[in-house]
Amino acid sequence: MILMTELIHPDRLAKLERMREAGIDPFPARGVDSTPVADVQAGGGTNEEPGELIDTKVTIAGRLMGMRDFGKLIFAPIQDRTGRLQVGIQKGRIEKGPTPDWWPERKFLDPGDLVSITGELGWTQKGELTIWAEEVKLLSKALAPPPEKFHGLADKEVRYRRRYVDLWASEGVRDVFITRSRILSHIRSFLESRGYLEVETPTLHPVMGGATALPFSTHHNALDMELFLRIAPELYLKRLIVGGLERVFEISRNFRNEGISNRHNPEFTMLELYQAQGDYTHMMEISETMISGAATDILGTTEVEFRGATYNVQAPFQRERYDALFEKHNEGVSIHDEDAVAARAKELGVTVAPGLGHWKLVGEIFDETVEPHLAGPIFVTHYPSAICPLAKPDPTDTRFAERFELFIGGMELANAFSELNDPILQMEKFEEQVAMKDPETPGEVDVDYVQALEYGMPPAGGLGIGIDRLVMVLTGQDSIRDVLLFPTMRRQGADESEAESEAEPTNEASDEAKPAKSE
RNA sequence: GGGCGCGUAGCUCAGUCGGUAGAGCAACUGGCUUUUAACCAGUAGGUCCCAGGUUCGACCCCUGGCGCGCUCACCA
Numbered sequence: 001m002i003l004m005t006e007l008i009h010p011d012r013l014a015k016l017e018r019m020r021e022a023g024i025d026p027f028p029a030r031g032v033d034s035t036p037v038a039d040v041q042a043g044g045g046t047n048e049e050p051g052e053l054i055d056t057k058v059t060i061a062g063r064l065m066g067m068r069d070f071g072k073l074i075f076a077p078i079q080d081r082t083g084r085l086q087v088g089i090q091k092g093r094i095e096k097g098p099t100p101d102w103w104p105e106r107k108f109l110d111p112g113d114l115v116s117i118t119g120e121l122g123w124t125q126k127g128e129l130t131i132w133a134e135e136v137k138l139l140s141k142a143l144a145p146p147p148e149k150f151h152g153l154a155d156k157e158v159r160y161r162r163r164y165v166d167l168w169a170s171e172g173v174r175d176v177f178i179t180r181s182r183i184l185s186h187i188r189s190f191l192e193s194r195g196y197l198e199v200e201t202p203t204l205h206p207v208m209g210g211a212t213a214l215p216f217s218t219h220h221n222a223l224d225m226e227l228f229l230r231i232a233p234e235l236y237l238k239r240l241i242v243g244g245l246e247r248v249f250e251i252s253r254n255f256r257n258e259g260i261s262n263r264h265n266p267e268f269t270m271l272e273l274y275q276a277q278g279d280y281t282h283m284m285e286i287s288e289t290m291i292s293g294a295a296t297d298i299l300g301t302t303e304v305e306f307r308g309a310t311y312n313v314q315a316p317f318q319r320e321r322y323d324a325l326f327e328k329h330n331e332g333v334s335i336h337d338e339d340a341v342a343a344r345a346k347e348l349g350v351t352v353a354p355g356l357g358h359w360k361l362v363g364e365i366f367d368e369t370v371e372p373h374l375a376g377p378i379f380v381t382h383y384p385s386a387i388c389p390l391a392k393p394d395p396t397d398t399r400f401a402e403r404f405e406l407f408i409g410g411m412e413l414a415n416a417f418s419e420l421n422d423p424i425l426q427m428e429k430f431e432e433q434v435a436m437k438d439p440e441t442p443g444e445v446d447v448d449y450v451q452a453l454e455y456g457m458p459p460a461g462g463l464g465i466g467i468d469r470l471v472m473v474l475t476g477q478d479s480i481r482d483v484l485l486f487p488t489m490r491r492q493g494a495d496e497s498e499a500e501s502e503a504e505p506t507n508e509a510s511d512e513a514k515p516a517k518s519e
Numbered sequence: 520g521g522g523c524g525c526g527u528a529g530c531u532c533a534g535u536c537g538g539u540a541g542a543g544c545a546a547c548u549g550g551c552u553u554u555u556a557a558c559c560a561g562u563a564g565g566u567c568c569c570a571g572g573u574u575c576g577a578c579c580c581c582u583g584g585c586g587c588g589c590u591c592a593c594c595a
Contacts (some may be wrong), residue, residue, distance in 0.1 A: 148530040157587040478533035
């Protein structure tokens with residue numbers, strides 16, 4: 001348990017007391033009407049061409065980012081969500097303003113405080129746009145000192161845990177999240193313009209499905225029922241295609257109980273969309289048009305820097321068949337030759353659980369030998385049917401499915417297929433999955449989903465795009481944590497009981513001192 | 520889960536062949552009306568991540584733990 005007295009810095013607490021004694025409210029109830037800093041800057045123009053706001057009175061509100069105190073003049077940068085602007089606080093102007101007795105109160109201000117400044121917009125001798133303050137209002141006192149003004153927050157742990165500081169104290173962080181929001185906005189308007197309906201399907205699933213992944217499980221008390229946090233919305237969205245909504249999408253938070261890495265977070269955001277009368281080729285067109293359009297609209301270019309390389313996300317993207325890529329990177333190994341594939345797997349040291357077949361091995365070899373070379377953007381098409389339980393087989397060669405994955409920078413960004421709508425074939429594939437008894441595959445057949453297919457699902461294309469990864473590529477961030485406002489972290493400062501249960505094998509020291517105790 | 524690395528003042532970081540620690544910023548006091556990480560003088564601020572061990576003595580060495588980063592494995 002952290003006490004308030006441990007959090008608050010004594011020197012600021014003392015200042016708070018002095019302020020209250022002086023009759024100042026450190027946390028006033030109301031804010032002020034103000035102009036965004038960026039608008040003030042736009043209205044200020046340049047020295048050569050002063051804008052219409054010069055010599056007029058403006059009010060800005062934001063965080064006091066520092067103070068350069070010259071005795072009777074203080075320069076201070078003020079930052080709001082749109083930018084940063086200098087204010088100049090002069091004793092003489094304050095004393096002629098609406099609060100002539102304020103000047104001594106400047107001593108109560110600290111970097112990090114939230115303030116508003118009203119005054120005339122002008123210039124300094126060095127030509128910097130500056131508001132010459134007539135009135136300074138404290139809007140909220142900061143009791144915790146801000147990070148060092150030059151370096152900002154450098155410790156990644158602190159940055160992720162205290163994003164509320166990182167967002168204003170570290171350069172560029174806010175922009176990443178503004179861009180993320182614009183990307184989502186672009187996606188919504190793009191899909192709506194094509195007649196898609198945004199829908200919301202359950203997060204709590206009675207039967208896991210739609211992907212292979214370990215789920216989080218939970219329990220509903222009133223129904224006394226085990227539920228899984230969704231690993232994918234796919235099966236519900238396709239029920240809606242059966243239901244005749246024809247074009248649907250969901251921006252879905254999915255939960256997978258697996259490792260954390262620079263590309264994986266236990267909860268992540270996925271766009272899934274389904275289109276009746278569509279197939280995987282339509283999904284390719286949607287992917288490339290949407291991504292390329294987002295880049296053009298938001299970044300103003302389709303050239304993006306990611307992990308030290310430049311990628312051009314201009315549509316159309318390259319397309320290559322899975323088997324061709326496999327054989328190109330594994331010379332002399334035919335994808336259908338079980339012995340050659342097994343030999344190649346041995347050579348690479350690739351293993352799969354016994355009982356899993358030839359195609360699983362092919363998949364492992366592909367991941368190992370091909371994926372790292374997929375700079376992209378590239379659509380890899382025609383995955384082996386055997387590893388695609390929800391995709392429709394290619395009618396010209398049913399060993400492969402009408403499916404593609406999109407790669408950029410060796411990272412999978414999207415997965416799509418012509419949806420399997422044959423209920424009997426779907427039932428067979430589900431039963432195969434259940435028989436595998438793999439904790440990452442469903443433990444039971446989703447009978448209701450098969451029943452939905454029995455009513456008839458039109459031919460349809462479906463697409464899933466990893467939104468976090470797309471944002472990584474478009475904002476040039478190496479780690480998924482840098483595009484998530486609050487990435488999943490281990491809990492800090494857990495109390496004794498919890499710390500103990502995790503560290504249980506370390507009790508040997510007390511063995512003989514402890515009488516037998518029922519556990 | 521494995522490997523490597525990191526954890527020192529509110530922040531950014533030094534440091535000690537093992538003799539209980541420093542700088543800059545922030546804070547406090549004083550000075551300064553045009554700075555841009557302002558400057559000048561002074562003051563204060565530390566469970567050196569935690570627990571054991573070795574040692575006359577541990578922030579430093581050893582063992583274990585906790586947290587984080589990078590990376591491998593798995594996946595999207």
